[in-house]
Amino acid sequence: MGLRACLLGLLALIVSAKCSYSPEPDQRRTLPPGWVSLGRADPEEELSLTFALRQQNLERLSELVQAVSDPGSPRYGKYLSLEDVAELVRPSPLTLRTVQKWLLAAGARNCHSVITQDFLTCWMSVRQAELLLSGSEFHRYVGGPAETHVVRSPHPYQLPKALASHVDFGNTLWGWWGWWGWGRQSQGLEKFRCHGRLGRSVVKGGWSLKDLRLDLLPTVGGLHRFPPTSSLRQRPAPQVAGAVGLHLGVTPSVLRKRYNLTAQDVGSGTTNNSQACAQFLEQYFHDSDLAKFMHLFGGTFAHQASVAHVVGQQGRGRAGIEASLDVEYLMSAGANISTWVYSNPGRHESQEPFLQWLLLLSNESALPPVHTISYGDDEDSLSSAYMQRVNAEFMKAAARGLTLLFASGDSGAGCWSTSGRHQFRPSFPASSPYVTTVGGTSFQNPFQVTSEIVDYISGGGFSNVFPQPSYQEKAVAQFLSSSPHLPPSSYFNASGRAYPDVAALSDGYWVVSNHVPIPWVSGTSASTPVFGGILSLINEHRILSGHPPLGFLNPRLYQQRGAGLFDVTHGCHESCLNEEVQGQGFCAGPGWDPVTGWGTPNFPALLKTLMNP
Ligand SMILES: *[C@@H]1O[C@H](CO)[C@@H](O)[C@H](O)[C@H]1NC(C)=O
Ligand SMILES: *[C@@H]1O[C@H](CO)[C@@H](O)[C@H](O)[C@H]1NC(C)=O
Ligand SMILES: *[C@@H]1O[C@H](CO)[C@@H](O)[C@H](O)[C@H]1NC(C)=O
Ligand SMILES: *[C@@H]1O[C@H](CO)[C@@H](O)[C@H](O)[C@H]1NC(C)=O
Ligand SMILES: *[C@@H]1O[C@H](CO)[C@@H](O)[C@H](O)[C@H]1NC(C)=O
Numbered sequence: 001m002g003l004r005a006c007l008l009g010l011l012a013l014i015v016s017a018k019c020s021y022s023p024e025p026d027q028r029r030t031l032p033p034g035w036v037s038l039g040r041a042d043p044e045e046e047l048s049l050t051f052a053l054r055q056q057n058l059e060r061l062s063e064l065v066q067a068v069s070d071p072g073s074p075r076y077g078k079y080l081s082l083e084d085v086a087e088l089v090r091p092s093p094l095t096l097r098t099v100q101k102w103l104l105a106a107g108a109r110n111c112h113s114v115i116t117q118d119f120l121t122c123w124m125s126v127r128q129a130e131l132l133l134s135g136s137e138f139h140r141y142v143g144g145p146a147e148t149h150v151v152r153s154p155h156p157y158q159l160p161k162a163l164a165s166h167v168d169f170g171n172t173l174w175g176w177w178g179w180w181g182w183g184r185q186s187q188g189l190e191k192f193r194c195h196g197r198l199g200r201s202v203v204k205g206g207w208s209l210k211d212l213r214l215d216l217l218p219t220v221g222g223l224h225r226f227p228p229t230s231s232l233r234q235r236p237a238p239q240v241a242g243a244v245g246l247h248l249g250v251t252p253s254v255l256r257k258r259y260n261l262t263a264q265d266v267g268s269g270t271t272n273n274s275q276a277c278a279q280f281l282e283q284y285f286h287d288s289d290l291a292k293f294m295h296l297f298g299g300t301f302a303h304q305a306s307v308a309h310v311v312g313q314q315g316r317g318r319a320g321i322e323a324s325l326d327v328e329y330l331m332s333a334g335a336n337i338s339t340w341v342y343s344n345p346g347r348h349e350s351q352e353p354f355l356q357w358l359l360l361l362s363n364e365s366a367l368p369p370v371h372t373i374s375y376g377d378d379e380d381s382l383s384s385a386y387m388q389r390v391n392a393e394f395m396k397a398a399a400r401g402l403t404l405l406f407a408s409g410d411s412g413a414g415c416w417s418t419s420g421r422h423q424f425r426p427s428f429p430a431s432s433p434y435v436t437t438v439g440g441t442s443f444q445n446p447f448q449v450t451s452e453i454v455d456y457i458s459g460g461g462f463s464n465v466f467p468q469p470s471y472q473e474k475a476v477a478q479f480l481s482s483s484p485h486l487p488p489s490s491y492f493n494a495s496g497r498a499y500p501d502v503a504a505l506s507d508g509y510w511v512v513s514n515h516v517p518i519p520w521v522s523g524t525s526a527s528t529p530v531f532g533g534i535l536s537l538i539n540e541h542r543i544l545s546g547h548p549p550l551g552f553l554n555p556r557l558y559q560q561r562g563a564g565l566f567d568v569t570h571g572c573h574e575s576c577l578n579e580e581v582q583g584q585g586f587c588a589g590p591g592w593d594p595v596t597g598w599g600t601p602n603f604p605a606l607l608k609t610l611m612n613p
Contacts, residue, residue, distance in 0.1 A: 034143045049350070069551055255505065279342065376408075408499055455507045487585060491580075534606070564601070
């Protein structure tokens with residue numbers, strides 16, 4: 001390298017320091033409880049980094065979601081294919097080209113894209129990744145229920161403001177560009193020149209830097225985010241109250257009785273209807289547990305003996321209660337319907353399994369219409385760039401007519417304090433306006449199939465990130481103006497997306513895991529697959545009658561004001577334990593509320609209201 005190249009290189013370094021920005025400045029980077037650092041990762045170790053590229057036409061996409069999900073619209077049910085979605089959101093050729101160049105120059109190998117072209121997953125060494133994402137420093141951590149190993153950066157990272165920046169790509173002195181065959185293409189290459197002030201970079205050719213902002217959500221395999229932990233719990237058994245007609249915990253037959261499902265309410269086997277659940281916690285299910293579960297608890301209805309399709313990797317380890325629960329209850333509510341399980345997609349230490357699942361959705365044209373996911377994190381622990389992008393992915397799914405059901409969380413309204421002030425703690429993805437969020441209930445009498453009351457753990461509240469979607473404005477306003485037990489307004493953001501949308505029993509479930517029946521398992525992780533299975537049964541009828549599947553349910557659900565659901569009106573969920581609110585969050589009431597949404601399914605009534613058109 002000649003002197004001139006050296007000087008240029010030095011200049012580039014100086015300029016780059018001034019021209020970088022933090023895409024996720026608000027991402028929490030403290031080590032979650034239960035995780036320990038094992039020190040720095042080996043510089044030669046291979047990492048997988050996922051980059052989210054800036055999408056186009058999100059405005060148009062949101063209009064289309066509205067049109068295909070609103071029963072009053074002429075486009076209702078006319079869903080987009082993945083290819084249609086790709087046409088719309090695909091990053092501009094300029095973005096694609098620029099990111100590609102930047103990554104290749106950094107030594108990225110083996111990059112994979114998805115059908116929508118808005119994600120790129122590449123492999124590179126830790127050393128290269130640390131150079132690419134300045135400020136990052138990869139460490140290895142171990143923790144979580146399964147002693148999972150992850151590679152994450154405890155430090156914030158920066159990206160070059162103008163990307164491959166500061167160098168003239170066409171400059172042949174930068175010989176290494178030539179390796180990729182670009183050395184001669186100087187005419188077509190954009191020049192980036194940073195004028196030293198953040199946000200004021202000027203790029204030749206007339207387009208602004210804003211177009212180019214990458215939206216890099218470098219998960220860099222979850223640069224910072226740790227796998228979530230399930231808050232599923234086993235609660236002590238309540239005291240038996242000596243009466244006739246008792247049940248000793250929730251089983252498929254108890255659920256089917258409560259929700260008015262008969263033995264005929266199962267999948268017909270004549271459609272290609274299917275449903276899916278997803279696991280991100282290094283948890284596995286065993287088909288033998290499913291068989292034992294159905295043998296013990298599923299005697300009276302037709303069901304499938306095994307999972308039809310496992311996407312991702314099933315380890316050979318012990319079964320996890322969470323994974324067993326999801327599969328067993330999705331397959332006994334949505335009985336006899338073909339079931340897929342997304343099992344730990346993205347098991348490399350540097351990958352974020354949840355993000356890998358999102359990538360899979362954008363890389364597969366034919367997917368089950370219903371997906372249930374018992375995953376969530378505190379909104380305040382995630383960067384808003386990350387949440388906005390994940391929300392855009394949910395919008396893509398909604399446009400395709402996929403129903404995504406998320407558990408509302410198991411800490412009631414939640415609680416956290418910032419600068420000495422307490423407030424409730426919303427959870428994400430539960431707070432996304434493009435998913436249907438499922439809360440939890442208990443039987444009024446724990447041992448009888450009675451009406452339901454609030455399960456005090458049922459997650460619910462108001463987002464601090466996503467504004468209230470118009471479909472729920474009326475219902476939320478009505479709740480806020482009529483609830484006699486409203487917490488102080490400083491505890492929640494009344495203008496945010498309010499959740500949950502619906503609910504189902506979440507208390508006292510039986511689960512078979514590692515051949516052992518386990519009683520009193522509780523959490524919205526249980527109610528979510530139950531609600532999902534019931535929607536799958538409704539889809540079955542819709543498909544048989546020539547209607548499209550339900551798709552994104554919320555606009556219709558709120559328009560019909562929860563028709564076909566049992567309204568849950570008694571009980572409050574938990575929150576901050578302080579003098580001001582004394583452990584109480586919101587309370588259920590008539591109509592929609594941020595504890596149980598519109599209520600729990602009454603299958604025949606729900607089927608009736610959701611059949612037409
Ligand atoms: C998307 O699917 C294609 C075709 O199966 C595959 O080659 C590619 O690696 C996938 N992308 C990712 C990010 O896994
Ligand atoms: C469904 O269940 C409820 C309560 O368990 C009952 O009152 C109702 O009559 C049942 N049937 C229908 C069609 O709603
Ligand atoms: C359950 O599905 C199978 C096909 O998977 C079908 O042959 C059978 O008739 C279905 N059972 C009922 C009761 O519809
Ligand atoms: C089910 O069949 C329809 C119509 O043939 C097709 O468009 C859809 O992709 C299929 N779904 C799955 C999950 O295979
Ligand atoms: C309240 O929610 C809105 C979005 O609906 C958000 O813009 C605002 O920052 C939130 N306020 C607080 C204090 O978090």
